[in-house]
Amino acid sequence: MKLNLNIQPLSSWIKTSSEPLVIAGPCSAETEDQLVATAHLLANTGKVSALRAGIWKPRTRPGEFEGIGSIGLEWLKRAKAETGLPTAVEVATAKHVEEALKAGVDILWVGARSTANPFTVQEIADALRGVDVPVMVKNPVNPDLSLWIGALERINNAGITKLAAIHRGFSSHEKSAFRNEPMWDLAISLKTHAPDLPMINDPSHITGNRDLIGYISQKALDLDMQGLMIESHIDPSVAWTDAKQQVTPAALVEILDHLALRKPETRNTEVNDKLTELRNQIDKIDDLVIQKMAERMKIVEQIGNYKKDNNITILQVNRWDEILNKRTNYAKALKLSTEFTEKLLELIHSESIRKQTEIMNKNEAGQAADKLTHA
Numbered sequence: 501m502k503l504n505l506n507i508q509p510l511s512s513w514i515k516t517s518s519e520p521l522v523i524a525g526p527c528s529a530e531t532e533d534q535l536v537a538t539a540h541l542l543a544n545t546g547k548v549s550a551l552r553a554g555i556w557k558p559r560t561r562p563g564e565f566e567g568i569g570s571i572g573l574e575w576l577k578r579a580k581a582e583t584g585l586p587t588a589v590e591v592a593t594a595k596h597v598e599e600a601l602k603a604g605v606d607i608l609w610v611g612a613r614s615t616a617n618p619f620t621v622q623e624i625a626d627a628l629r630g631v632d633v634p635v636m637v638k639n640p641v642n643p644d645l646s647l648w649i650g651a652l653e654r655i656n657n658a659g660i661t662k663l664a665a666i667h668r669g670f671s672s673h674e675k676s677a678f679r680n681e682p683m684w685d686l687a688i689s690l691k692t693h694a695p696d697l698p699m700i701n702d703p704s705h706i707t708g709n710r711d712l713i714g715y716i717s718q719k720a721l722d723l724d725m726q727g728l729m730i731e732s733h734i735d736p737s738v739a740w741t742d743a744k745q746q747v748t749p750a751a752l753v754e755i756l757d758h759l760a761l762r763k764p765e766t767r768n769t770e771v772n773d774k775l776t777e778l779r780n781q782i783d784k785i786d787d788l789v790i791q792k793m794a795e796r797m798k799i800v801e802q803i804g805n806y807k808k809d810n811n812i813t814i815l816q817v818n819r820w821d822e823i824l825n826k827r828t829n830y831a832k833a834l835k836l837s838t839e840f841t842e843k844l845l846e847l848i849h850s851e852s853i854r855k856q857t858e859i860m861n862k863n864e865a866g867q868a869a870d871k872l873t874h875a
């Protein structure tokens with residue numbers, strides 16, 4: 501399903517100084533000196549297209565630094581006047597929107613905690629009505645694609661067409677190397693729903709660790725995301741928020757210089773021909789996989805009927821364990837990862853169970869109703 505969003509291209513609202521597009525700046529504006537000095541260093545790299553800084557900080561726990569507040573808008577004005585960098589801040593209430601616009605902030609963004617709350621998003625959207633300002637919407641903290649889409653729709657419905665999504669990863673109960681799990685499939689899913697919507701990756705909040713920023717940035721570019729938002733601080737060791745994930749402007753340059761820029765397409769016909777040939781092979785294999793799945797489900801139906809006639813339960817745990825073990829061992833020998841094989845088998849298995857449950861519960865009345873609807 502394609503989303504019905506009215507969107508202008510990224511190039512209509514941000515001048516890309518160099519490839520890829522980079523928005524950088526401190527997690528929080530802390531002091532006028534810290535912000536302005538960081539802005540100068542970032543502008544001097546020639547690789548940064550906009551300056552970000554949080555001045556109202558949504559903190560998970562009370563008592564942490566909650567942002568410098570409106571005074572930070574004056575510092576942003578000065579940073580922009582001295583460096584020429586357009587500015588971006590997070591807004592979470594109608595009042596933030598009003599103040600930021602009044603202070604001439606160029607780009608607004610909706611933070612992950614706000615995106616998770618439709619009331620908050622609607623309040624921001626209402627405050628934006630009739631205003632022509634670019635807005636970037638971070639994914640919600642929880643892995644819920646509809647919430648992310650809903651927030652984009654609310655902002656777009658308010659008339660904002662200079663719109664982008666920011667992928668900053670999702671909260672997860674599972675332990676991992678990342679502060680927020682990237683869950684790339686969710687970001688890819690949004691891209692397929694809205695191919696024209698620019699997507700910017702935020703490797704700082706995904707990793708929570710400056711050493712992993714380069715790795716995530718590369719992956720984002722390889723997935724054809726349009727830009728990066730990276731937290732950069734003149735001295736991360738003394739940063740008031742998110743100290744572990746911020747990098748100095750010099751370290752930012754180092755990270756950017758190591759990124760490989762690959763194109764989604766090429767004009768080289770030899771390369772295109774080879775790609776077409778390989779894609780044709782994949783298409784054939786995918787068709788076969790689907791055909792085999794359909795054959796498998798037909799047999800599952802037979803088993804379901806047989807179990808029903810003989811009063812046997814649908815699930816036999818031993819049988820499922822045996823399938824899982826045998827197949828994962830086989831798959832491993834064929835160099836498929838166990839995680840992938842288990843996920844695939846679980847998906848197939850749950851569909852088989854669903855089909856058999858349907859068969860088991862189909863009584864005469866159900867069959868009669870079926871006949872009627874198909875007549």
Ligand code: PEP
Nearest residue numbers: 527554611612613668705
């Ligand atoms: C931020 O950008 O500093 C921030 C608070 O991010 P998020 O909303 O992604 O947590």
Ligand code: MN
Nearest residue numbers: 527731741742
């Ligand atoms: Mn931050």
